[in-house]
Amino acid sequence: MTTLDIQVLLPTRAEGVRHGFGHLREVVRAAELGTLSGAVVPFDPDGLESWSVAAAALRDTRWLRVAAEFHPGVSTPVYAAKVAASLQRFSGARFAWRLAVDLDPAVARAHGDFTVGDDRYLRAAEFLQIARGVWGGGKASGPGGVKGEFTFEGKFFDVLDGGFAAPLSLVPFPQVQLTGASPAALDLSARHGDVHIFAPPTLAAAAQLTELATAHGRTVQLGVQLSVLLREDAAELADAPFRDEVDFAGTYAEAADLLRAYAAQGVSTVVFDARPRIEETYRVGEHLRPLLENPVLEGV
């Protein structure tokens, strides 16, 4: 079978006595050494800011793709793209974006964002169009590369003569992950997303998304995000804490079956929310992941 893109959610706030960038480093190292493919820094109003966490995580790893989740009100799309271009340059193009569009209204207002309803999706679409536009707007010239060929007049954002010059323009645009199951969310992904993550992990809207994307001549990869508790056997599982609080509790073999079932429905990305994060990330890397591809050591 195809190798699944397995990712983990990173901690953004204290978990017991573990906290801060030291804790983060251990989790991303666990994911890296466990040969997982990525990590996601959630937008957490009560936690660390995601760009800074992602930058540190990228610096601590060689292979891991690190997605930072943020909402499109944090900066101009040009500035977000500028930051992203540097992180792509520094990381060998392992940085990704996850846009948080459907914010809780009170959280949004506390972040200076008073845009409501489907306007949020329109703004997110403009954000991505501009970010991609200046990235590929290229041929910037003049002192410091100040005049490019990309102009955009939108409802929320404007750019005149924008466009990055080399070398910022030479790295790939970050992978764009989006979430949500509403018609507006699916439409945004169909037009501008690379990967759509369903959380909760139900695929009821997946067919509709694929259809919409096809209508736009695009392909959007499918992903699920789920909280998990994984153990070697049923007895051990019965003793584990929090088993009723997760989307899925099971043995490594059962988890592998679940992921195969997702894969059969077209899912290529699975994001695990598993705690305590360091230990559980090692479990995923050492026990689950080998079940999902032809084990190299089989029969040895």
Add this chain to the structure above:
Amino acid sequence: MSIDIYWRVGTHGDQPSLRRRTQSRGGFVDVPVPGQLAPGLRDGVPDGYSYADHVADVVRASEAAGFVGGLLPSFPGTDDPWALAASLAQQSRTYRFMVAYQPGFLHPVQAARLTASLQAATGGRIVYNVISGGGGPAQLWWGDKVSHDDRYARTSEFLDVLKGVWAGDFSYEGRFYRVEGAGLPKDLAGQPFPEIYFSGSSPAAIEAAGRHADYYLSWLEPFDALAAKFAQVRTDAAALGRTPRFAVRLDVLARPTEEQAWDEIRRGFENLGPEALRAFEGGGDSVGAARSRGFTGDPSKGYRGLEVAPNVWGGFHLLRGGPVFGLVGSYHQVAQRLDELIGLGVDAFILAGVPHLEEAHRIGENVLPLLARDHDITIP
């Protein structure tokens, strides 16, 4: 107060020297040049290093050489200072990251969260260089249509909101920003708020600086012009009941003897074509850039024609991108001029030299000790 001495980072790559305007570090070249570094080539293939790896070395060199930190500039063609500071936070111990940014591009709540996270990552080593923009085409390039004087009004409002969010439980409705119930998360509350270095030479900038600046930062200018500018800021700030400190950003080219220093300039100057001599025509609506051009001499009279006062040379922009003025001379002369600037009221310096890594060591070993004989220099 002791004198804080910073060393700038080149966020737009670096040259191997001032002798030729050839970028060899950081991949800021159209065509790979022999000897390019970070990324380098091995058997024709990129070696996997990035400019952040070289900047990490400049950061460590600056720490070792005795600088308190460095300024990370931001322009359309540069790498981003937030991205650099966040990437290198864990790879330094004492280094203060002075992040240059324009308030218009980042929402103040995001700025607060980003800063507080980096304060947590560094143990409080973030410093702000708040710039309100060179304007002109560059401002529109960034997607920002706010006019020159309004940009300073926005900067003021931005910093009000940022400080309010930092303090917590903050609501605000202004011309540019609106927030409701904003604050930092529990884990991030109580971090020290960064010192603010504030740039800008227009009256609108100086007024805004009076309200918010811990340090009023200027490029180097002829000393009498600089003294007059500081006096204006002092007056404006006093009217608001504030006493800002002063900082100067300048290049230094120091060698064991004055002859050796000027010889370095001469070599660079002789390698300039006529086109390069006509450079520095742009600059948007930056008042500071126009001031600097007005103060310097005539390059057609040779490189010494640009020496506006002993050791004060107004031709650095011809030899590398960036501001006009710097000091050229022996270690003793450069230290003496810095001493004179301290006499004018300067409390902090942002020094720079090309190439940044090697020159950090040179200045740290040869100039800082001379300055430390007569002044209380901050030990990082």
